[in-house]
Amino acid sequence: MKENRANILLVEDEENLHEALKLNLEMEGYGVTSAFDGSDALQKIGNEYFDLIIMDIMLPEVDGISVTESVRVNNNEVPILMLSARNSNEDKVLGLKKGADDYLTKPFNLEELLLRVNKLIEKNKKLLEKDSVGEMYQFGDNKIDFKAQDAITWNGQKVELSKKEAMLLKLLIENKNDVVTREKILQVVWGYNVYPTTRTIDNFILSFRKYFEEDSRNPKFFHSVRGVGYKYTD
Numbered sequence: 001m002k003e004n005r006a007n008i009l010l011v012e013d014e015e016n017l018h019e020a021l022k023l024n025l026e027m028e029g030y031g032v033t034s035a036f037d038g039s040d041a042l043q044k045i046g047n048e049y050f051d052l053i054i055m056d057i058m059l060p061e062v063d064g065i066s067v068t069e070s071v072r073v074n075n076n077e078v079p080i081l082m083l084s085a086r087n088s089n090e091d092k093v094l095g096l097k098k099g100a101d102d103y104l105t106k107p108f109n110l111e112e113l114l115l116r117v118n119k120l121i122e123k124n125k126k127l128l129e130k131d132s133v134g135e136m137y138q139f140g141d142n143k144i145d146f147k148a149q150d151a152i153t154w155n156g157q158k159v160e161l162s163k164k165e166a167m168l169l170k171l172l173i174e175n176k177n178d179v180v181t182r183e184k185i186l187q188v189v190w191g192y193n194v195y196p197t198t199r200t201i202d203n204f205i206l207s208f209r210k211y212f213e214e215d216s217r218n219p220k221f222f223h224s225v226r227g228v229g230y231k232y233t234d
């Protein structure tokens with residue numbers, strides 16, 4: 001598994017440009033998934049996690065602006081870098097209005113594109129890492145040691161946590177009282193573009209309840225919010 005390697009969805013219907021961009025992005029170490037039209041892009045966005053989308057505006061079937069709009073309507077905050085052949089200010093404004101983060105007009109300088117790609121990915125990473133909790137965290141009579149990746153639970157049991165359990169706990173605790181969406185959990189904890197099923201995340205939450213809740217049927221700390229995600233409260 002290539003952890004920490006950013007995954008980019010490249011949506012571009014001009015084959016030569018597509019291949020050139022793909023090759024250059026891969027040489028920079030990125031994983032690249034290709035889409036050549038708007039509906040293919042939408043399908044891939046629905047099935048995989050991406051750290052960035054490079055989106056051409058003029059596409060067959062569904063145009064890049066409509067794809068962007070649909071991504072944002074679904075509360076997906078993936079960074080989007082828009083590409084347009086037309087040097088039209090209208091397109092630029094509309095693209096940004098519909099939720100693109102950045103914009104390049106063709107023909108563009110490859111080095112500039114790579115710099116912008118890197119900047120958007122790093123900015124997004126920082127957003128995901130903010131509000132970090134410390135190494136030790138206590139809630140109720142439970143104590144978690146994130147560094148040692150273990151916990152002492154309310155009934156005095158010591159629990160060894162897997163790396164993913166520790167990461168998910170940290171993510172939920174850092175977002176105390178806020179619902180963390182399934183997409184965000186996948187992005188932070190799994191971090192590559194293979195989707196575990198919702199059931200996988202549910203099983204993690206069930207384990208947390210088993211460890212940390214005195215009454216796992218009436219959880220005080222770990223809550224599921226049907227169809228949206230999960231929430232930690234204390």
Ligand code: CA
Pocket residue numbers: 012013014056057058059
């Ligand atoms: Ca095009």
